[in-house]
Amino acid sequence: MNTIVIKNATCMDVPILLNFIKELADYEKLSSEVIATEKAITETLFGEQCYAEALIAHKGNQAAGFALFFHTYSTFLAQPGLHLEDLYVKPQWRNQGIAKQLLIHLAQLAKQRKCGRIEWSVLKWNKSAIKFYQRINALPLDQWMTFRLANEALDKLAQQK
Secondary structure, three states, X not given: OOOEEEXXXXXXXXXXXXXXXXXXXXXXXXXXXXXXXXXXHHHXXXXXXXXXXXXXXXXXXXXXXXXXXXXXXXXXXXXXXXXXXXXXXXXXXXXXXXXXXXXXXXXXXXXXXXXOOEEEOOOOOOHHHHHHHHHOOOOOOOOOOOOOOOHHHHHHHHOOO
């Protein structure tokens, strides 16, 4: 039962996905920001308009980790890309190759879909994740800064003419 199996998430996995999201938020000290519900996840991942996809890693019969991603587009490459929004492995399953298997699966998917790259963000304090990403030869983009419009700022800009 040491085999890691990666599967595409289905609507039956929504409770598992929400649990992973909440655990990740706890780990990142961002629990207060989680407003996701099973209904919202079902609508946005498996409804009429699917905005993202998820992979679930199983070790034996247990869900051990997940990756949630969506397509991007690079005008410079004239190719699609993938943005990895979340990568999480439950603490008891860490250091067993699960995160790497999720990324390998995602890289294979990116190649099948003719994507030019995979990108993601990592919190600067998360040194173990940074070391892991460096071990798989991912490079930080030091010349780029992430910006976000959300909540009141998003509402205010959307109301302008």
